[in-house]
Amino acid sequence: MDVPTVKTGTRSRDPERTRAQLMEAALTEFGDHGFHGARVDRITKAVGCNARLLYHYFSSKEKLYIAALEHIFTDIRAQERQLELERLPPRAAMERLVGFTFDFFDSNPLFVKIARNENLLEGRYIVQTEAVRASSLPLMDAITQILEQGYREGAFAHRYDPLQLYVTIVAISAHHLNNGHTFSVIFGVDLLSPEWRAERRRHAIAFVMNALDAAPAQS
Amino acid sequence: MDVPTVKTGTRSRDPERTRAQLMEAALTEFGDHGFHGARVDRITKAVGCNARLLYHYFSSKEKLYIAALEHIFTDIRAQERQLELERLPPRAAMERLVGFTFDFFDSNPLFVKIARNENLLEGRYIVQTEAVRASSLPLMDAITQILEQGYREGAFAHRYDPLQLYVTIVAISAHHLNNGHTFSVIFGVDLLSPEWRAERRRHAIAFVMNALDAAPAQS
């Protein structure tokens, strides 16, 4: 990152840096190629360290992948906690929640990619990690609260199951990122361009608000 | 499929059958493991033919993958054409369209998996195929028509861009299939169980209809 990694000869000793660099490179590599497509060789080359070090720190390609998985999934939690919706009225809270969810996926392509690959592998590794299971997510709690209050106050006309609604919000926010390449070819429109994504954001918020029947939202 | 493939020695000659079996097995293999995770060896073993045959018919693993991709994407078209919406009034047509889209993904897991993998590879291969590009899909035309008529007749209160709406319909229909494994671990609910999927279907239709503000839909 900071030191431009001396090509030949000796590499200065700094276990923390080396470990962190390997993790960083692993996230990119696994994100770009998936578990099977990833090459330990490329990872160590990207870091500029000897191939043996990867095994020194992570034992095997598989263990490295699992570490990367845990790393990125625990990382979300921190971001989620930054969102504070308690004080906002239901409609404003919901708009902010959808916007936040959208922005999260939009600005964390690595998360999107690694999650996709883990699903390709049928969750083989994520089921093994303890760190990921959380009986209730902050965002889920927030949704449940917002809906409750919205129904009570008459801000929302329709009732939805919180989990169904959350899956829907994520779906609308992330599907074009997950399937952008195939969709773009089929429709002849680049769903991954900044312009399309910006318009998608507006659509996402409007669509969800309309489905809740929050009067002021339009289009 | 029909003949239980003789284990040793001689395999009866039937190029079409062999080719079809290889394609079938390839779809499963690529779907289950992705391009890099797929093994030509497993494919030929599944068919029960000699490993050399795969190269005889498809030249390389890569060419086989591309053939599989084309196969499954052109297959959709046939299914899409079966949907006839022209005669239905806008609300009924939209409900049917959403239901159809949902059912398509629900009953074509192979398509879902292969599309996911192709997106993992950033659409590297789909851009090479001619067969997939279709300037306008039957379903897109249908949506445009339904929306037009719905607005005109006052059945729909909100206006949406047809492509945005279609992406949303697909998103709501397929996201739990694309990300079922990670979501299930995180939420402790099996999003891939028949029960959850059945409930998801109801939610999908209700949500879209409400977002269009088609009065009778509820929940």
Next chain:
DNA sequence: CCCCTAAGTAAGAAATTTATGAATTAAATC
């Protein structure tokens, strides 16, 4: 300043996986 631990290097073994050359034989054609 020495010693010891672990960070790092060099080189290549081991295992896996894709692909091919060349012979064999079943079926289609005339």
Next chain:
DNA sequence: GATTTAATTCATAAATTTCTTACTTAGGGG
């Protein structure tokens, strides 16, 4: 029934990729 075509087999080359054994050296604690 001879001839031809290509479907199928056998054996193995070629390439790739993960991982290990053995060695070297930097740097901190006493």
